[in-house]
Amino acid sequence: MSKSTGFYSQPKHLVAVDCVVFGYEDDELKLLLYNRDLEPAKGSTSLVGGFVQEDESIEDAARRVLLEITGLENIFLEQVSAFSEVSRDLAERVISIAFAALIRVDEYNHELVKKMGAYWVPVKEVPQLIFDHNQMVDNALEFLQKKSSYDLTGKELLPDKFTLTELRLLYEAIFQRPFDPGNFRKKILSLNLLERLNEKDRQSSKKGAFYYQFKKNEEITIGDRIFKIH
Amino acid sequence: MSKSTGFYSQPKHLVAVDCVVFGYEDDELKLLLYNRDLEPAKGSTSLVGGFVQEDESIEDAARRVLLEITGLENIFLEQVSAFSEVSRDLAERVISIAFAALIRVDEYNHELVKKMGAYWVPVKEVPQLIFDHNQMVDNALEFLQKKSSYDLTGKELLPDKFTLTELRLLYEAIFQRPFDPGNFRKKILSLNLLERLNEKDRQSSKKGAFYYQFKKNEEITIGDRIFKIH
């Protein structure tokens, strides 16, 4: 084991980041996974991740990993928690920080993702993952639910314009439960964060549903939780 | 810089834990600080912390540090977040995980704390701390407020028996705002987590206030947030 050769005489550790990447497609919440291409457990299913380098923070490392896999910059990214059981990695001791990331499926580079061997899996069908990655997924989903309770998620997962039904379906996917359409609509509009466009989506209904978009410059953090709606 | 000599060929890092230790005394929320006894910045004010060793998880490391300083085991301890800016430590690159800890002042070893050079400071008077420790304090306080919104904090900070006024004062200290005494009382009792003892505190009022204690075996996690009370 390596003791530091620098100022502090203390053990050093491998530090990794693992990203729980959420996307929303076909009315479903999905996760970006890939088949591990290095030993140990080569070929088994894993979150996307990588090791923290000397010249980068953990957030930088997570951003770098996501850029390499999706071609996207400026991804929504937030720390979930650190995992550090001594034997969590089968090969060597690795401390890993789990991140939650939100991806807009209309923006990421589909070819790049495919080339990197990554693929989307519905959160309801996440397979057995390597190490403690299933735990990371659970924590990240809980994180997403809390965030969505306070912050009106949608900007990060939906296209620029979307109908209120689409937003509701997203929330139903996140919380894994139905919301009353009428109540949902009223609650959302009362927040005053969206503006209606003079354009309708005509795909999903005969009447047509107005598109909405997030208002610019409304970085309001809502003091209280948004969602108690059933 | 040391590349791993083990399985993975990747850089290794110093990893530390820093504990934001909350205590409650004299109707005030306090933090346990100490004057740093090693360079760099020897003598400046700091959170209690230490380096993660090879055979321990970060939680183990935090527990070890707290045991060394307070003599207590089984302290409430939870991860807040990781800090990893490359130059956050003046001497060498250190990734640190901040923890929030809750201490009952009637339990910790006062002499030991004194001997270790640690001391309590009211949260409202926290001085300039080393590195990014003030940020850690802010995050930990926010953490404590969120926890207390959902979980009825008090078990971790108050003595076994306490009056509802004491509990209210604790909440006022945590949230830095007053609560209506009558409404607070009704809300708390409606949760059904406390039981009244046949014993009164006669110090603080002529009438005397009943002591309460947490019911045994009530590990109920409340689904919704507890506190909206004003």
Place this chain on the structure above:
DNA sequence: CCAAAAGTGTTCGAACTACACCCATGA
């Protein structure tokens, strides 16, 4: 015309706020 989704309105009840008011007792 009718089915189906968009969108509005209405009622009920739970829960929080504000505040009045009674209680017990030591000085």
Place this chain on the structure above:
DNA sequence: TCATGGGTGTAGTTCGAACACTTTTGG
């Protein structure tokens, strides 16, 4: 007896849950 904190009661309001109802339009 009265000041003080403990403790109870209550009216008003807000807000979510449930659900009925209206609107629009393609088939």
